[in-house]
Structure formats: structure tokens, C-alpha cells
Amino acid sequence: MAMGRPREFDTDTALDRAMEVFWQKGYEGASLAELTKAMGINPPSLYAAFGNKEALFRKAFDKYAAEKEAFFDELYRQPTARAVAEFYLRGAVTYLTDPKRPKGCLAINNTMACGDSADRIRQELLAKRAIGEARMRERLERAKREGDLPETADAAALTRYLSTVLQGMAVQALGGATREDLTQVAELAMKAWPST
Amino acid sequence: MAMGRPREFDTDTALDRAMEVFWQKGYEGASLAELTKAMGINPPSLYAAFGNKEALFRKAFDKYAAEKEAFFDELYRQPTARAVAEFYLRGAVTYLTDPKRPKGCLAINNTMACGDSADRIRQELLAKRAIGEARMRERLERAKREGDLPETADAAALTRYLSTVLQGMAVQALGGATREDLTQVAELAMKAWPST
DNA sequence: CTGCTTATTTATCTATCACTACAGAAAATC
């Protein structure tokens, strides 16, 4: 059987370009014209390789999530709740202001207000966020059992607080806040953390 | 001279409907079809009364800002920096989870990632945010002079922290966080506030 | 070289976008 004509572009670098467009413009604000231009391909190549706009976004997001996998593995290996919280916020500052990448967070950008065409994507991202928050809550509950969080601490509330600060920093980064600005915010935010 | 045919709709209620559509869907995600349907008018009436989509958004935002004017007046009359911060975060929780209104914040929603057509609006909102943050910073600097914030306190960093928590709570509200959830977050956030 | 398969290019498709021309309708003025 024949192999067919080989692809002339690299799907992974094309996907990376698409990811950055979605990151900067949002799912709704990223037009096919802009995507194909950034990816260096024509629409039929995009559709053959990725399906459609929604599928392209999902693959781009999977790539985005995969790039953060190592971070989360290391995050949850931190010895204490305080270390986890600090690692989380410091890491967030780093990622949100990476000079090689668009500012802010692809996931957070696409869970905001949007039209009907983007709402399915939005719901999917919210579901994934809920999974991530559950993981953090479990880690903090473990910390309570291990004694490095007081019995009175509310793991769910602390998790929501960390999420809130992360998301707020993502908004700030989009507004032009620098890495130094957000470092100050993260340090300040840690002052609310319960002492052992 | 003749007065002409009177308008058959109330511009203020129509503007309120438009505001809610922009709030829920974002500037980009709000189509003219959806806007006119929610406002109960046809496109020519919209354009005659408000100009175009951009001008409609600006008027809707002005209305949104006007509704919060009394809150900010009272906010900055609070006697101490701590009282200001508490009033700010408590008020934010109330507004972000008003059962009569869409969740979250119209302003924050429209400063996130967006396409080119919405970017002018985005820049305008960011400029207004900067003005608001400057006002808070000045209030906190006054607090340092009046002695209810320590000399070592960084007014700019504290302002950015408050902004960050507000914006994070807006993201949380869009994700389904309840008023109780956000109240916990606000109370936790206040633990980072410097003691006098 | 001849088939077979798949990718690429060009040129579209339909639906929807923000927006408006036009004609008729509703008031005030004369």
C-alpha cells in the first residue's frame, strides 16, 4: 500500500503557534485566517491535521497542560502545605510572565465571558479546573492529617484562596503587571497562610 | 418646528439590557442580533440611539460604573486602611455574586484576551483600571502618613494585592463560586493585611 | 513507469458579522 504525500509542516510547531494565538486572542477572538497565517499553512491543511477549530483548541490546550505537568508533579511533592502554596504561587508568577510566551494563562483567558460558539470550550476548561482544585484540596487535607496545617484550617477555602490569587495574577499579567509586581503580590498573599 | 416621532422604547432600560449582554458574553461575544433582541429593538433604532456597537458598550460601561459610584465614595471615606481594604473586598463579593445580575465583573471580563475588534475597548478599560488603582494607592499612602499603616508598608504592592484578589474573585464567580465561597476568600485575604 | 494515497493550493461555499438605505408611521407645527 502507498504511503501518500508526506506533510510539509511540523504539526507540533504549528500547534505551538496556534496555542499562542489562542492564548493572546482567546478562542473566540482567534480567527481561522489568523491561525493559518501564524501556523504557516492553508485552511485545508489545518482541517486535515487537526479536525476543526474546536479540536485544534483542545489539542493546543493539551499541549499547554502537558508543558505544566512536570511543575505540578514537583508541586505536590513539596513536603509541607506552606511549601506547596509557596511553590504554587512562585511558579504561577514565573509562568504568567514568561518573556518567551504571551502574558497570562491560556486556561483562565478562556473561562471568561464569551459567546455561544466558545461556551462549550469554556465549560470543558471549568471542568478541568475543578479537577485541579480537587487535587490541591486533597493535598491540603493530607497536610492537616500530617500536622503541618492546623486542625482548624479549611482546606477547601485555602484552595479557593490560592486559585483566586493565581487567577487574579493572570488578570494582572494581562494588564501589564511585571514579574516583580507579581512577586510582591505572591509574597503578600503568603502572609495569609496559616502558621503551623 | 416639528418634534418628530417619539421614541417607543426607554433608552435606559434598553441600555441596561445591553449592559447585561456585554457582561455575560463579552464585547466580542455579544452579537448585534443578540443585543437588539435583548433590548427589544431593531438595529436602526440601536444605531440611531447609541451610535454603533463600540459606543453602545461605552454607554453601557458608563452606566455600570455609575452604579458603583456610591460604593467607591463610601469606600474612600472609611477611616483606616484596614477598613478600606475590608470594605473593598466585602463590597466586591456582594457585587460579584449579586443574584439579580450576571456573575463576575463587566470591566474585568473585557480586559482579557480578545481579538482585534475588541482591543480598543480593552485598552480603554485598562486605562480606567489604572486610574482606580492610583486612587487606592493614594488612599493607602495617606494611611501611612496618618499612621494606620506601618511606615514599612508598600502602598503600591498592597493596592496590587487588593486588585489581584478582586480580579481573582471575579474569575471565581464566573466559574460558579458562591457568595459564601468568596466571603471565605475575602476573609482569608485580609489575614495578609499588615497590622497597625 | 503506472497506480495509490495523502498533502497542498486555489477558489470557493454558506452563515453570520456589524451596519444601513429606504419607505412608511407617529408625533408637533403651521
Added chain:
DNA sequence: GATTTTCTGTAGTGATAGATAAATAAGCAG
């Protein structure tokens, strides 16, 4: 009632959205 003015509904405008048909090109198998 006739005139003037402004609003309203219908029916569109051109532009762009996401997505594709068709023809061609490029590789492999025989």
C-alpha cells in the same frame, strides 16, 4: 389637513466567519 421631523420595520449591504470541493503535487508500492 399639509408639512416637517424623527423613529420604526423590512430588507438588505459588503466583509468576514468557519469550513470545503476540486485539481494538482509528492511520496511509496508494484
